[in-house]
Amino acid sequence: MIEVLNFSGKELICSETAAQSFQSIIDMLAGPGELARSKELMERVRVVPDNISERTKKLLTQGGKIKERSMIIFGTGDFMKAPTVTANRGFVLSAHNQVSCRPQIIVTLIKKIHGPTIAFL
Amino acid sequence: MCQYENSRNVSFKFVILYLDEAWIAYYCFPFFFFSSSNTLNLDVTALIAYISDLTNGGANYTFQEPILSQQAEWERSHPTKPILEELFKGNIQESTSRLRINLETAANHDKSGTMALLVENYYMVPYELNRDLLYVYLLSCVYL
Numbered sequence: 001m002i003e004v005l006n007f008s009g010k011e012l013i014c015s016e017t018a019a020q021s022f023q024s025i026i027d028m029l030a031g032p033g034e035l036a037r038s039k040e041l042m043e044r045v046r047v048v049p050d051n052i053s054e055r056t057k058k059l060l061t062q063g064g065k066i067k068e069r070s071m072i073i074f075g076t077g078d079f080m081k082a083p084t085v086t087a088n089r090g091f092v093l094s095a096h097n098q099v100s101c102r103p104q105i106i107v108t109l110i111k112k113i114h115g116p117t118i119a120f121l
Numbered sequence: 122m123c124q125y126e127n128s129r130n131v132s133f134k135f136v137i138l139y140l141d142e143a144w145i146a147y148y149c150f151p152f153f154f155f156s157s158s159n160t161l162n163l164d165v166t167a168l169i170a171y172i173s174d175l176t177n178g179g180a181n182y183t184f185q186e187p188i189l190s191q192q193a194e195w196e197r198s199h200p201t202k203p204i205l206e207e208l209f210k211g212n213i214q215e216s217t218s219r220l221r222i223n224l225e226t227a228a229n230h231d232k233s234g235t236m237a238l239l240v241e242n243y244y245m246v247p248y249e250l251n252r253d254l255l256y257v258y259l260l261s262c263v264y265l
Contacts, residue, residue, distance in 0.1 A: 018164060
């Protein structure tokens with residue numbers, strides 16, 4: 001069953017690299033339902049040229065979970081100022097690790113305080 | 122009154138001050154903590170998750186491969202498609218800041234459902250405790 005796509009809210013983009021990889025995976029092993037769904041989705045998604053943002057180039061170094069392809073995809077998202085939707089937890093975690101070693105403000109939850117102080121806002 | 126072991130360079134006063142400022146920033150300039158862009162960049166994994174048969178009602182099946190079965194089980198317990206659809210519609214705000222995630226976690230633990238933070242249970246400390254940097258950060262909230 002093909003569902004009608006009705007996401008009115010956000011504009012969806014994806015980088016050329018991501019689109020190519022997606023297409024090759026679809027060509028290799030998609031079933032009929034998946035093929036139809038992918039066509040509908042790609043009609044909705046705007047493919048933008050690869051463009052890694054300066055920030056990504058400066059802050060991240062390749063290696064481990066940070067592969068060139070992921071860097072292109074995430075960097076393009078950063079260049080377009082769009083948050084990236086991903087299931088690639090490895091990249092996100094290691095990127096966060098690499099960046100948070102540098103001096104910048106990131107607030108983290110560390111441990112509990114034992115005391116009666118309560119802050120309401 | 123307050124005891125914590127890892128307090129090498131953190132004073133209690135400083136922690137509370139920082140927390141208050143973070144909360145003020147969060148309440149006065151919430152746009153800083155939310156994504157303002159109307160676009161979403163999709164990864165290959167997101168594209169596949171959206172169109173896959175597994176996420177479109179095909180999870181009620183026991184596969185030969187244990188990995189696939191586990192994947193199906195996860196899908197059954199936490200369906201992916203609704204989350205993606207809400208994200209695409211713009212109903213879920215994706216977090217742009219680590220702070221927001223932490224505040225949200227703290228708020229979720231609060232049973233009353235308000236966004237009140239119980240300092241009794243949590244406190245927040247920046248990795249780099251630098252006052253000047255903090256002020257730059259707050260000013261950037263105002264002027265950007």
